[in-house]
Amino acid sequence: MADLPSIIVAEEDYNRLSTLIERVAGQSDVADGLEEELSRADLKPLAEMPEGVVTMNSRVRFLNEDSGAENEVALVYPHEVDGADHKVSILAPAGAAMLGLSIGSSIEWPMRGRKPIHLKIIGVTRNA
Numbered sequence: 001m002a003d004l005p006s007i008i009v010a011e012e013d014y015n016r017l018s019t020l021i022e023r024v025a026g027q028s029d030v031a032d033g034l035e036e037e038l039s040r041a042d043l044k045p046l047a048e049m050p051e052g053v054v055t056m057n058s059r060v061r062f063l064n065e066d067s068g069a070e071n072e073v074a075l076v077y078p079h080e081v082d083g084a085d086h087k088v089s090i091l092a093p094a095g096a097a098m099l100g101l102s103i104g105s106s107i108e109w110p111m112r113g114r115k116p117i118h119l120k121i122i123g124v125t126r127n128a
Helices: 011-023 029-039 093-098
Strands: 008-010 042-044 058-064 070-076 087-089 106-111 114-126
Touching: 008 011, 011 029, 011 042, 029 093, 070 093, 087 093, 093 106
Parallel strands: 008 042, 070 087
Antiparallel strands: 058 070, 058 114, 106 114
């Protein structure tokens, strides 16, 4: 198994996500995985987060390394997913996978019923 990339998580996001994980404990394999991710994260106040790191409510631009296509999504809390195509819940496997990564990081994005695709983060815009 490959080494997991180190991740940086904003303390504010960590606190909200810890509460969310407690609320859905035992109901979601993704929440269990997210809890594991958070346990190895380097925590920093949001004001001190380096540029280009994915935080909650970031807009993340990807390069699909399989097709060459670019796409952009926002990483949001579950109640903020309103059916819009360009929002990914932190409790979705891909959402949990991207938290704390930075520009240049690559992830495997699970696709329902198909092989995963390989995405490289090429831009991160943090909402104020």
